[in-house]
Amino acid sequence: MARIISFSNQKGGVGKTTTCVNLAAALALNGKRVLVVDFDAQCNASSALGEFQKTVEKSVYEVLCDDLPTKEAVREAEIKNLFYIPSSCDLAGAELELSQIVIGRESVLQGKLAEIENEYDYIFIDCPPSLGLLTVNALTASHGVIVPIQSEFYALEGLSQMLNTIKLVKKFLNKDLEIFGVVLTMFDSRSKLAKGVLEEVLNVFGDKVFQTKIPRNIRLAEAPSYGKPVALYDKKCAGATAYSALADEFCSKGL
Numbered sequence: 103m104a105r106i107i108s109f110s111n112q113k114g115g116v117g118k119t120t121t122c123v124n125l126a127a128a129l130a131l132n133g134k135r136v137l138v139v140d141f142d143a144q145c146n147a148s149s150a151l152g153e154f155q156k157t158v159e160k161s162v163y164e165v166l167c168d169d170l171p172t173k174e175a176v177r178e179a180e181i182k183n184l185f186y187i188p189s190s191c192d193l194a195g196a197e198l199e200l201s202q203i204v205i206g207r208e209s210v211l212q213g214k215l216a217e218i219e220n221e222y223d224y225i226f227i228d229c230p231p232s233l234g235l236l237t238v239n240a241l242t243a244s245h246g247v248i249v250p251i252q253s254e255f256y257a258l259e260g261l262s263q264m265l266n267t268i269k270l271v272k273k274f275l276n277k278d279l280e281i282f283g284v285v286l287t288m289f290d291s292r293s294k295l296a297k298g299v300l301e302e303v304l305n306v307f308g309d310k311v312f313q314t315k316i317p318r319n320i321r322l323a324e325a326p327s328y329g330k331p332v333a334l335y336d337k338k339c340a341g342a343t344a345y346s347a348l349a350d351e352f353c354s355k356g357l
Protein backbone atom coordinates (compact mmCIF):
# COMPACT_ATOMS: atom_id res chain seq x y z
CA MET A 103 0.00 0.00 0.00
CA ALA A 104 1.23 3.45 -0.89
CA ARG A 105 2.55 5.93 1.64
CA ILE A 106 0.47 9.03 1.03
CA ILE A 107 2.22 12.34 1.68
CA SER A 108 0.91 15.89 1.43
CA PHE A 109 3.25 18.74 0.54
CA SER A 110 1.67 21.62 2.37
CA ASN A 111 2.28 25.14 3.67
CA GLN A 112 -0.41 27.76 3.33
CA LYS A 113 2.21 30.34 2.48
CA GLY A 114 2.48 30.78 -1.28
CA GLY A 115 5.60 30.30 -3.37
CA VAL A 116 7.69 28.45 -0.79
CA GLY A 117 8.62 25.48 -2.98
CA LYS A 118 5.78 23.00 -2.36
CA THR A 119 5.32 22.11 -6.02
CA THR A 120 9.03 22.14 -6.82
CA THR A 121 9.72 19.81 -3.88
CA CYS A 122 6.76 17.52 -4.55
CA VAL A 123 7.58 17.05 -8.24
CA ASN A 124 11.36 16.77 -7.95
CA LEU A 125 11.40 14.51 -4.91
CA ALA A 126 8.86 12.29 -6.69
CA ALA A 127 11.06 12.24 -9.80
CA ALA A 128 14.19 11.41 -7.78
CA LEU A 129 12.39 8.53 -6.04
CA ALA A 130 11.05 7.23 -9.36
CA LEU A 131 14.58 7.27 -10.77
CA ASN A 132 15.52 5.09 -7.78
CA GLY A 133 12.90 2.56 -8.87
CA LYS A 134 9.95 3.58 -6.67
CA ARG A 135 6.50 3.82 -8.24
CA VAL A 136 5.28 7.31 -7.47
CA LEU A 137 2.01 9.08 -8.24
CA VAL A 138 1.83 12.88 -7.98
CA VAL A 139 -1.65 14.29 -7.43
CA ASP A 140 -1.87 17.93 -8.48
CA PHE A 141 -4.33 19.30 -5.92
CA ASP A 142 -4.03 22.97 -6.80
CA ALA A 143 -6.14 24.84 -9.38
CA GLN A 144 -2.97 26.68 -10.46
CA CYS A 145 -1.95 23.35 -12.11
CA ASN A 146 1.77 23.94 -11.53
CA ALA A 147 2.63 20.32 -10.80
CA SER A 148 0.77 19.27 -13.97
CA SER A 149 2.76 21.65 -16.13
CA ALA A 150 6.01 20.66 -14.41
CA LEU A 151 5.20 17.10 -15.53
CA GLY A 152 4.28 18.01 -19.09
CA GLU A 153 0.58 18.97 -19.18
CA PHE A 154 0.25 22.68 -19.91
CA GLN A 155 -3.51 22.74 -20.54
CA LYS A 156 -5.60 23.85 -17.59
CA THR A 157 -8.87 22.46 -18.89
CA VAL A 158 -8.17 18.73 -19.28
CA GLU A 159 -11.20 16.44 -19.28
CA LYS A 160 -10.00 13.81 -16.83
CA SER A 161 -8.46 15.71 -13.97
CA VAL A 162 -8.45 15.52 -10.19
CA TYR A 163 -11.57 17.71 -10.30
CA GLU A 164 -13.62 15.00 -12.05
CA VAL A 165 -12.15 12.39 -9.68
CA LEU A 166 -13.23 14.43 -6.67
CA CYS A 167 -16.49 16.02 -7.76
CA ASP A 168 -17.86 13.71 -10.50
CA ASP A 169 -16.67 10.39 -9.03
CA LEU A 170 -14.56 9.61 -12.10
CA PRO A 171 -12.73 6.32 -11.40
CA THR A 172 -9.36 7.52 -10.10
CA LYS A 173 -7.31 5.30 -12.39
CA GLU A 174 -8.88 6.96 -15.44
CA ALA A 175 -7.22 10.27 -14.54
CA VAL A 176 -3.72 8.83 -14.06
CA ARG A 177 -1.11 9.73 -16.69
CA GLU A 178 2.41 8.49 -17.27
CA ALA A 179 5.13 11.11 -16.87
CA GLU A 180 8.31 11.12 -18.92
CA ILE A 181 10.25 9.28 -16.21
CA LYS A 182 9.62 5.55 -15.84
CA ASN A 183 7.66 4.74 -12.65
CA LEU A 184 6.46 8.33 -12.32
CA PHE A 185 2.73 9.02 -12.78
CA TYR A 186 0.46 11.98 -12.17
CA ILE A 187 -3.13 13.09 -11.96
CA PRO A 188 -3.40 16.54 -13.51
CA SER A 189 -5.40 19.36 -12.01
CA SER A 190 -7.70 21.73 -13.83
CA CYS A 191 -8.83 25.30 -13.25
CA ASP A 192 -12.24 23.82 -12.33
CA LEU A 193 -10.70 22.71 -9.05
CA ALA A 194 -11.10 26.32 -7.90
CA GLY A 195 -14.83 25.60 -7.53
CA ALA A 196 -14.35 22.28 -5.76
CA GLU A 197 -14.15 23.77 -2.25
CA LEU A 198 -17.65 25.14 -2.64
CA GLU A 199 -18.97 21.91 -4.14
CA LEU A 200 -17.41 19.82 -1.39
CA SER A 201 -18.74 22.13 1.30
CA GLN A 202 -22.27 21.21 0.26
CA ILE A 203 -21.75 17.53 1.02
CA VAL A 204 -23.44 16.81 4.35
CA ILE A 205 -21.45 13.80 5.56
CA GLY A 206 -17.84 12.99 4.83
CA ARG A 207 -16.82 16.06 2.87
CA GLU A 208 -13.32 15.94 4.38
CA SER A 209 -12.69 12.34 3.29
CA VAL A 210 -13.64 12.39 -0.38
CA LEU A 211 -10.04 12.33 -1.61
CA GLN A 212 -9.16 9.57 0.86
CA GLY A 213 -11.89 7.39 -0.64
CA LYS A 214 -10.78 8.15 -4.19
CA LEU A 215 -7.11 7.37 -3.47
CA ALA A 216 -8.09 4.09 -1.79
CA GLU A 217 -9.14 2.87 -5.27
CA ILE A 218 -5.54 2.90 -6.48
CA GLU A 219 -3.25 2.93 -3.47
CA ASN A 220 -2.11 -0.67 -4.02
CA GLU A 221 -0.45 0.31 -7.25
CA TYR A 222 2.17 2.74 -5.93
CA ASP A 223 4.93 2.99 -3.36
CA TYR A 224 4.15 6.66 -2.81
CA ILE A 225 1.32 9.04 -3.56
CA PHE A 226 2.38 12.68 -3.25
CA ILE A 227 -0.28 15.40 -3.01
CA ASP A 228 0.74 18.90 -4.08
CA CYS A 229 -1.50 21.13 -1.94
CA PRO A 230 -2.69 24.65 -2.69
CA PRO A 231 -1.44 27.60 -0.62
CA SER A 232 -4.44 27.65 1.72
CA LEU A 233 -5.94 25.69 4.58
CA GLY A 234 -9.39 25.18 3.10
CA LEU A 235 -11.36 22.02 2.42
CA LEU A 236 -8.99 20.85 -0.32
CA THR A 237 -6.02 20.89 2.04
CA VAL A 238 -8.12 19.26 4.76
CA ASN A 239 -9.04 16.51 2.25
CA ALA A 240 -5.35 16.06 1.42
CA LEU A 241 -4.36 15.85 5.10
CA THR A 242 -7.18 13.44 5.86
CA ALA A 243 -6.01 11.16 3.05
CA SER A 244 -2.33 11.28 4.10
CA HIS A 245 -0.05 9.32 6.36
CA GLY A 246 2.26 12.29 6.65
CA VAL A 247 2.98 15.88 5.71
CA ILE A 248 6.14 17.40 4.33
CA VAL A 249 6.34 21.14 4.93
CA PRO A 250 8.62 23.10 2.59
CA ILE A 251 9.83 26.34 4.16
CA GLN A 252 11.51 29.10 2.21
CA SER A 253 14.64 30.39 3.90
CA GLU A 254 13.59 34.02 4.14
CA PHE A 255 12.24 36.64 6.53
CA TYR A 256 8.66 35.75 7.60
CA ALA A 257 9.40 32.08 6.84
CA LEU A 258 7.55 30.96 9.95
CA GLU A 259 4.67 33.36 9.61
CA GLY A 260 1.37 31.53 9.46
CA LEU A 261 2.99 28.27 10.46
CA SER A 262 1.09 28.12 13.74
CA GLN A 263 -2.21 28.09 11.77
CA MET A 264 -0.84 25.27 9.66
CA LEU A 265 0.22 23.30 12.75
CA ASN A 266 -3.17 23.92 14.29
CA THR A 267 -4.93 22.58 11.17
CA ILE A 268 -2.75 19.46 11.30
CA LYS A 269 -3.65 19.07 15.00
CA LEU A 270 -7.38 19.37 14.27
CA VAL A 271 -7.23 16.91 11.37
CA LYS A 272 -5.35 14.52 13.63
CA LYS A 273 -7.90 14.89 16.40
CA PHE A 274 -11.10 14.61 14.38
CA LEU A 275 -10.34 13.03 11.01
CA ASN A 276 -7.05 11.15 10.78
CA LYS A 277 -5.43 10.20 14.08
CA ASP A 278 -2.35 8.72 12.39
CA LEU A 279 -1.34 11.91 10.59
CA GLU A 280 2.28 12.89 11.26
CA ILE A 281 4.70 15.54 10.15
CA PHE A 282 7.24 13.52 8.19
CA GLY A 283 9.62 16.37 7.57
CA VAL A 284 10.45 19.99 6.96
CA VAL A 285 12.52 20.97 3.94
CA LEU A 286 14.34 24.28 3.71
CA THR A 287 14.11 25.58 0.17
CA MET A 288 15.86 28.37 -1.73
CA PHE A 289 18.56 28.10 0.91
CA ASP A 290 21.69 30.21 0.68
CA SER A 291 24.16 28.74 3.17
CA ARG A 292 26.26 31.91 3.07
CA SER A 293 23.46 34.20 4.15
CA LYS A 294 23.00 35.18 7.79
CA LEU A 295 19.26 35.32 7.25
CA ALA A 296 19.10 31.72 6.04
CA LYS A 297 21.14 30.59 9.04
CA GLY A 298 18.75 32.45 11.32
CA VAL A 299 15.74 30.79 9.69
CA LEU A 300 17.40 27.39 10.00
CA GLU A 301 17.93 27.97 13.71
CA GLU A 302 14.30 28.96 14.24
CA VAL A 303 13.02 26.05 12.20
CA LEU A 304 15.22 23.64 14.15
CA ASN A 305 13.82 25.07 17.40
CA VAL A 306 10.28 24.34 16.30
CA PHE A 307 10.73 21.05 14.42
CA GLY A 308 13.97 19.51 15.76
CA ASP A 309 14.96 16.33 13.99
CA LYS A 310 12.01 16.56 11.61
CA VAL A 311 14.10 19.04 9.62
CA PHE A 312 15.83 17.33 6.70
CA GLN A 313 19.59 17.84 6.75
CA THR A 314 19.51 18.23 2.99
CA LYS A 315 18.78 21.86 2.11
CA ILE A 316 17.59 22.86 -1.35
CA PRO A 317 19.72 25.73 -2.67
CA ARG A 318 18.37 28.55 -4.76
CA ASN A 319 19.07 27.29 -8.27
CA ILE A 320 17.85 28.82 -11.50
CA ARG A 321 17.60 25.40 -13.20
CA LEU A 322 14.86 24.43 -10.73
CA ALA A 323 12.87 27.47 -11.80
CA GLU A 324 13.49 26.85 -15.52
CA ALA A 325 12.69 23.13 -15.68
CA PRO A 326 8.87 23.48 -15.32
CA SER A 327 8.67 25.70 -18.38
CA TYR A 328 9.96 22.69 -20.37
CA GLY A 329 7.43 20.41 -18.66
CA LYS A 330 10.20 18.42 -17.02
CA PRO A 331 11.42 17.57 -13.53
CA VAL A 332 14.90 19.00 -13.03
CA ALA A 333 16.49 15.54 -13.20
CA LEU A 334 15.55 15.41 -16.91
CA TYR A 335 16.26 19.05 -17.64
CA ASP A 336 19.78 19.25 -16.17
CA LYS A 337 20.64 16.25 -14.03
CA LYS A 338 23.98 17.64 -12.89
CA CYS A 339 22.83 21.04 -11.64
CA ALA A 340 22.86 21.89 -7.93
CA GLY A 341 19.06 21.65 -7.73
CA ALA A 342 18.94 18.14 -9.21
CA THR A 343 21.77 16.99 -6.94
CA ALA A 344 19.97 18.40 -3.91
CA TYR A 345 16.67 16.66 -4.68
CA SER A 346 18.51 13.42 -5.33
CA ALA A 347 20.22 13.78 -1.91
CA LEU A 348 16.83 14.58 -0.35
CA ALA A 349 15.43 11.36 -1.85
CA ASP A 350 18.30 9.39 -0.29
CA GLU A 351 17.75 11.03 3.09
CA PHE A 352 13.99 10.46 2.78
CA CYS A 353 14.56 6.73 2.17
CA SER A 354 17.22 6.44 4.88
CA LYS A 355 14.71 7.85 7.41
CA GLY A 356 12.41 4.97 6.49
CA LEU A 357 9.81 7.30 5.01
Ligand code: ATP
Pocket residue numbers: 113114115116117118119120121142144146229230231287288289316317318319320322323324326341
Ligand atom coordinates in the same frame (compact mmCIF):
# COMPACT_ATOMS: atom_id res chain seq x y z
P1 ATP B 1 2.26 28.02 -4.59
O1 ATP B 1 1.99 28.37 -3.16
O2 ATP B 1 1.89 29.13 -5.53
O3 ATP B 1 1.69 26.71 -4.98
P2 ATP B 1 4.74 26.68 -4.19
O4 ATP B 1 4.85 26.71 -2.71
O5 ATP B 1 4.27 25.45 -4.81
O6 ATP B 1 3.87 27.91 -4.70
P3 ATP B 1 6.84 26.67 -6.13
O7 ATP B 1 5.88 26.88 -7.23
O8 ATP B 1 7.46 25.34 -6.00
O9 ATP B 1 6.19 27.09 -4.75
O10 ATP B 1 8.01 27.74 -6.17
C1 ATP B 1 7.72 29.12 -6.29
C2 ATP B 1 8.62 29.73 -7.37
O11 ATP B 1 9.97 29.62 -6.96
C3 ATP B 1 8.53 28.99 -8.70
O12 ATP B 1 8.71 29.91 -9.72
C4 ATP B 1 9.70 28.02 -8.65
O13 ATP B 1 10.19 27.70 -9.95
C5 ATP B 1 10.73 28.81 -7.87
N1 ATP B 1 11.60 27.95 -7.06
C6 ATP B 1 11.23 27.00 -6.19
N2 ATP B 1 12.28 26.44 -5.58
C7 ATP B 1 13.38 27.08 -6.08
C8 ATP B 1 14.79 26.97 -5.84
N3 ATP B 1 15.29 26.10 -4.97
N4 ATP B 1 15.60 27.79 -6.54
C9 ATP B 1 15.10 28.69 -7.41
N5 ATP B 1 13.81 28.84 -7.67
C10 ATP B 1 12.93 28.05 -7.02
Ligand code: MG
Pocket residue numbers: 118119120142146228229
Ligand atom coordinates in the same frame (compact mmCIF):
# COMPACT_ATOMS: atom_id res chain seq x y z
MG1 MG C 1 2.45 25.04 -5.83
